Amino acid sequence: MTTPARTALVTGGASGLGAAAAERLRADGVKVTTLDLAGADVQADVTDEQALRQLAADIGPLDILVNSAGIVGPNAPLVDTTPEQWRRVLDVNVVGTVNTMRAFVPGMRARGWGRVVNFASMAGKDGNPNLSIYSASKAAVIALTKSAGKELATSGVLVNVITPAVIATPMNDSTAPDVLEHITGLIPMKRIGRPEEVAELVAFLASERVSFSTGAVYDISGGRATY
Structure with a gap:
């Protein structure tokens, strides 16, 4: 009797890190559904909790959840940002991640196996600098992952987070050149990363090969990370 293929949902799966992750998981034989605002298998907004709950009912049991959907928000000094800008970025990057986990993790926990891979930065x-909203939102995703990892530690569901340095994705096309130059200059390898490099880490964290790591932060930064 053959083992059924693992199933995965990749948010933000139409481009960038999400698309690379979906391609890599499919190469491992995983049945992947991509979700994005457009250009994916499923068109949905991660801020729409009801839509995600309906999706959970429609696609059935899920083994792997990759939360790649996110936005950068404004490139501006903190004092020039607005409450509306803060709410928008936090709603997508933090609450969107929470929404998908609340929709799909209960089923994983009930079946005793699951892998959640969140994307921070x-x-x-x-x-x-000048990305205070984005930075704060990704710090929240890190803390969220640590908390959920502890909550689910004995359930068979592992929750980990990847923190890339700057990667060559469409998201960074809107990053101001001076900001991009600054953050690339912080990388000892003196280059930006490639989506397929990050996808390899996703594939590991989504697999049975990882078994004693949860609530952990995995840097992929070309040497930038120091802790």
Whole structure:
């Protein structure tokens, strides 16, 4: 009797790190559904909790959840940001991640196996100048992952977070050139990362090969990370 293929949902799966992760998981034989605002298998907004709950009912049991959906928000000094900008970025990057976990983790826990891979950023550890909202949102995802990892530690569901330095993705096309130059200059390897490099780490964290790591932060930063 053959073992059924693992199933996965990758948010933000139409491009960038999400698309790379989906491609890599499919290479491992995982049945992947991508979710994005457009251009994915499923069109949905991660801030829409009801839509996610309906999706959970429609696609059935899920083994792997990769939370790649996110936005950068404004490139501006903290004092020039607005409450509305803060709410928008936090709603997508933090509450969106919470929404998908609340929709799909209960089923994983009930079946005794699951892998959740969240995406944060080196900005969430170091704080990037003029990206206070983005940095704060990604710090929240790190703390969320640590908390959930502890809550689910004996359930068979592992929750980990990846913190990339700057990666060559469409998201960074909107990053101001001076900011991009600054954050690339912080990388000892003196280059930006490639999506497929990050996807390899996703594939590991989504697999049975990882078994004693949860609530952990995995840097992929070309040497930038120092803790």
